[in-house]
Amino acid sequence: MSGKFSHIKRAFAVLCVLCSVTGWTRADRVVLTPSAYNLPPGSAKLEIARRESRGGLTHYWLHVGLVGGIELEGARYETRQRQIDSLSLQYNILPDIGFTPAVSVGVRDVADRTDDGIAFYLAVAYRLPYMPPNPLIEEMHLFGGVGAGGIKGAFVGAEVRTPFRILLSAEYDSRAWNAAVSWEPVPLLRLRLYSIDGETYYGASLAVSF
Template sequence: MKYLLVIMAIVAMSAAPAFANNLLLIPTGNTLSTGQFRAEAALSPDNTAGRYYWFGTGLQQLEVNLIRYEKHSGEDENLIGLQWSFLPETMLTPGISFGARDIAMQSAEGIGVYAAISKHLPIGKMSPVLKDLSVTAGIGAAGIRGPFFGFEASLPYRLFAEGEYDSRDFNGAVGWQPSEHFRLKAYAIRREFYLGAELVPAAF
């Protein structure tokens, strides 16, 4: 009962939108704010393609995040990142952020720096299919080589779709959101298939 009350309190305190602060492997122009956190896991069904884990938390305009990739070979990559919100997204302005990824240099690509911009588009009642749409574009250097872009779309019946180009590959995900802060997902990342779940940004 105590754990149920804790979960209910977390849900009640959170006012975060349904869109994650990042897509799959690309950052967005939005960051987690103070007291917010997110977590996500993507597992290959037969474990031949390894596992992905995402974690993040915010403090004022700064976000600390981690993408952990556990390879089938037993090697692990922990891509620790820092992201700064230069301009928060509003009805009139896009969200703009700057950041660095893999600051511990554990991947083959090494540390990368980037700038990202994100904006919700005013879909409204113009589309019977799209309930909401957010688009992201950015540019990276060093470990993030060149431009990247992506989108996240809310669909009817609590379905959603994500797609991105991460400067190396096209990745995507589709899923279902049974509650405000929890989503089930199927992924295609780096030409491999995964199943997983996401805790949409919540407050603690």
């Protein structure tokens, strides 16, 4: 009997993890700026964004959620002429438990390898708890924060999730306005169209648990 209950308990734990992963309405980034949310422990997300203009540029981001409220991000900036890799770290001070904002601190580009350089930041996110009935809006989040170094001052953002598996994101990243439209054809996979610093990008993200 105890063995049977242990199997049920294990299956329930796996189900909880899968639900938390498939329900990623909250991103670890808004577009480029920190969102204050971390991926769940034991999960990862790969995102690729590509532009064809001005000789082409591809961004790669790999996020890994760890225990203790820590998330690691490996990023690559790639053109025909050069390739730059960087590592970032975010720590979640206060999680979103439904009526409090999520608060995180982090370091971008720990080794100071990118053109923007190392950045330190404080990020806050708030999920609007009571949305009036609306056929176009399922959930909405507001984001904000302040940075130093590579993130030069204040940044703000917002995300709106619709009932049609479409996510709308917009932000001011302390330098420029960025936006993205994401469509989720199947759970864990998002196809994305971006406007980053006035340039058009296309890409996708894939989330997994392990």
